Amino acid sequence: MLNFVNNYFILKKNKKKKDFVLNIINDIKIYGEYALLYYIKKIDGIIIKNINNIKIYKKYMKKAFIKLNFNKKKIIKEIFIRIKKYHFHFYKNSWQIINKNIIYGQKISKIEKICIYIPGGNTIYPSSIFMNAVPSLIHKPKKLIMITPIKNGIISNLILSISYICNINYILLSGGVHTITSVTFGTKNIKKTNKITGPGNKFVTKSKKYLFGNIGIDMLAGPSELFILCEDNLHPKIIINDFFSQLEHDINSISFLLSNNKKYLINIYNNIYKKIKYQKNKKIIFKSLNNSYIIFNNFYNSLKIINFISPEHLMLCVKFSFKLLKKINNCGTIFLNYKTSISYGDYIIGPSHVIPTNKNSKFCSSLNIDDFCKKINIIKTNNNLYSKILSSYFSKKEKFYSHSFSSILR
Incomplete structure (x- = not known):
């Protein structure tokens, strides 16, 4: 840590702090399942002697699914089919091109063993099973497992039923750092x-x-984000509820609202604090409002702001939303009018709700089937003199002479 005192820089040694996460990772690496059982007892509050006691296999998931009533089964199947149809559009076959004496191409190969992490504990997130598992099914992995923390050792029938539909091989009823390290x-x-x-x-x-x-990972997701760009003809109630729907995720959630009408923004600001007391998650929303902003600016400048912030969710509640769409480069998911609620994207439309945050959409995409496959290059040549000359030339320039001999000898 650097401190500036009387024109001198003094370097202070930081006291070593115990890293809770790293300690657990090291314990699991060294002591394996003994450490896992210890942390399951300490963190999850479940006392077991064998890890198989908290594994749930397909036959139990199937029983839970059978118990569901007809309407719930119909809803689950419809959401599953809708999400699968969306992700199937990403599918690409392996390909090869023959160019004279050269063959080159790409083999699309599945990642064989996938683990999906579903948050849990005080509540359940069945939608996260759909959003993580369904994209992986397009490439048909050999094994698909799910880990999720549960409270009091009780798991919801809905969670089990969706896991069955999504072809999960088994569920491990534990979450957190210790279980992630174990898989x-x-x-x-x-x-x-x-x-x-x-x-x-x-x-x-x-x-x-x-x-x-x-292990491969999808992304390093942070707190949820929402950016709303709206005209002043939209009822404040709609905007406020969208604000609240995002802020209730977590006390670190962030929301932005930008409009070109100052009076309209002031009206929304005042109504936010009037309506917050009627929200069930008002404590979380109130705290997360500290991270949120209402911005008065013109729509032209809004594009620069949006591309800089790179929000997870972007709502374009303006008439010319399709024109703006062409100029937006950095964003997770775009909702093109006020009738398209963010909740639709979270649960039923098709795209995954596992979306990059913290400006990561500048270089990262939402979870899709490409996250569950590998692209392997294929090359073949048959006595191609031109290939020999080119590879020998560049290898000599880079002073890799064995490369050059390897090319010429063939």
């Missing part, structure tokens, strides 16, 4: 997986950051 390195009764996807709290995100390289 990364493997233990006595848990086989290691190749990739993990799904949102979680700050400890889950931190563990994914540490473990990347030993």
Whole structure:
């Protein structure tokens, strides 16, 4: 840490702080399942002697699904089909091109073992199962497992039913850093997986950051974000409810509202604090309002602001939304009019709600089927003199002489 005192820089040594996440990762790496059982007792509050006691397999999921009434089964199936249809449009076949004596192409290969992380604890997130599992099914992984923390060792029938529809091989009723580390390195009764996807709290995100390289990850997702661009003819009630719907996720959630009418914005500002007391999650919303902004600016400048902030969700509640669409480069998901609620995108329309945050949409996309496959290059040549000359020339320029000999000898 640098401090500026009387024109001198003094370098202070930071006291070593215990890293809670790193300690758990190291314990699981060294002690394996013994450490996992210890942390399940300490963090999840479940006392077990064998990890298989908190595994749920397909036959139990099927029983839960059978118990559902007809209407619930219909809803689950319809959402599943809708999301699968959307993601199937991303599908690409392997390809090859023959150019004289050269063949080159790409083999699309599935990632064999996938783990999806579903948040839990005080509440349930069945929609997250759809949004993580369905895109992976397009490439048909050999194994698809799910890990999720639960309260008091009780799991919802809805969670089990959706897991059955989404072809989950088994559910591990534990979450957090200890379980993520276990599926990364493997233990006595848990086989290691190749990739993990799904949102979680700050400890889950931190563990994914540490473990990347030993396991593939989707992204490092942060608190939820919303940017609303609207004209002054839209009823304030709609905007306020959209604001609240995003802010109730977490005390660190962020919302932005931009309009070119100052009176309209002041009216919304006043109404936010009038209506907040009627919200069920008012404590969370009130705290997350500290992170949120109401911006008075013209619509031309709004494009620069949007591309800079790179929000997770963007609502374009303006008549010329399609014209603006062409100029927006950085965003997770765009909602093109006020009739398209963010809740539709979260639950039923098709695109995954696992979306980049923290300006990550500048270089990252929402979760899709490309996250569950690998693209392997294919090359073949048959006595191609031109290839020999070119590769030999560049290898000599880079002083890799064995490369040059390897090219010429063929």
